[in-house]
Amino acid sequence: MPLGAESKSSGIWNEVVEKCERRLVSWKSQYLSFGGRLTLINSVLDSMPTYMMSIFPIPDGVINRLDAIRRNFLWEGNSDTKKFHLVKWDKLIGSKQKGGLGVRNLKIQNQSLMMKWLWRLASSEHALWKELIKQKYEMEDHWSTKMVTSTYGTSIWRAIRNFWPKLRENCSIKIGNGMKVSFWEDSWLEQGSLKTLFPDIYILNQQQKDIVAEVWSNQGWNLSFRRPLNDWEIQRLVDFFGILEQFKGTSTSQDGLFWNHNCNGNFSVKEAYKKFNSFTHQVTGWPWKLIWKVKIPPKVSCFTWLLAKQAVLTQENLMKRGIHLSPRCFLCGEEAETVNHLFLHCRITNILWSIFINWKDLFWVMPRNIVQALKIWSSFAYISGHKERWKIIPTCIWWSVWKERNLRCFQNKSNSIQKMKLNCLVLFHFWCKQEYMEDLESVMNALGTL
DNA sequence: TCTCGCCCCGTCGGTAGAAG
DNA sequence: CTTCTACCGACGGGGCGAGA
Known part of the structure; x- marks a missing residue:
């Protein structure tokens, strides 16, 4: 894997493209039905660039080249002459449930693969690579590093880090022992962070930097304010505690990120792909x-x-x-x-x-x-x-x-x-x-x- | 190590053309 | 007609060299 190379140049992808082309040559020598070709594309061709795609952002130009290869093979098979492409390529991308042919959208697959690193960074403990990244880029909070701003060096982590907002949108925070989660700043309740929901109370509070574990005790919330609250602020405070009632208390497990789109909360590339690919051509009632x-x-x-x-x-x-x-x-x-x-x-x-x-x-x-x-x-x-x-x-x-x-x-x-x-x-x-x-x-x- | 600014390369939108 | 491709020109992100 060309880690030192310029990750943006399409040159490092030549090998992948050529690998696909070589594979096709042997397939083309035999007669395959449309269904057979589709199966090969879905099961073999789609996964060939996976290794590279799990680290590097794939340039659109490369996607176009790979799509052209897959497209031509699907519609034209082993014939040398051009043939009709009966359905637009965009419509093949997307799951069979939604009217496509289940051909993989490489861009989305790439995104999902790269997000996996962010997920690992947020949820793994004591991995060597994590320490390395933490040292080099500094953590923004307990979940991700700061934005990468420097322009020197390779931009692998920068590209990965760019997906953080998108991943974060689709995750919530699950409180375990409350040691990692900032009470005011992290959005650990459904509605968002308390700081943005109740800026007025935030200003009055004296524990602005505290983590959940420090504010919570088994008796309830320990909040102290700079001054006694005025009458008109009492209603806000009632709302505030109303929202806090969702909280079920701490436990002994670690705090963690919770992926919102499956039941066990674990991020998987497959689930992420499904989630982010869902916008394409919603067809209702497709049989x-x-x-x-x-x-x-x-x-x-x-x-x-x-x-x-x-x-x-x-x-x-x-x-x-x-x-x-x-x-x-x-x-x-x-x-x-x-x-x-x-x-x-x-x-x-x-x-x-x-x-x-x-x-x-x-x-x-x-x-x-x-x-x-x-x-x-x-x-x-x-x-x-x-x-x-x-x-x-x-x-x-x-x-x-x-x-x-x-x-x-x-x-x-x-x-x-x-x-x-x-x-x-x-x-x-x-x-x-x-x-x-x-x-x-x-x-x-x-x-x-x- | 960091900032600044230049410039290259890749992307994008539009268009024209080819092909079955 | 529908899809794909090639081409052009505009544009901007980011790589990289210069300089501190």
């Missing part, structure tokens, strides 16, 4: 479980995700991108091929839907779009004997429709409607058998369990 938690192959999950984003390359989407082929739907040949038509409203597709709808005598009105279709379909799961199997039906229909459509589009062949129905059922049977390791001898057996 992520119906896309990612159903028992289907990952590549099909990805396909369903694309469908739900309305981003699959149908004729309509091709036209939007300036490529004009036949605008007609390949299945029925009647209407324009939009995502919603091809997968929901086309009369050929409807034949596939009705296999399952008729099987259960379902009263079904085709929803307007994919997301609604997923949701409404799963709301009927209760009528099925096997809820998990029920939920894979829409994706099963869509996947077989898409395969048929591509057969007609690219190979100029077509299957009869009977054959399509059969293919769809066989696929359904196959997925059931794959995922549940059950003996399902025939397609009819699989259907029978619904």
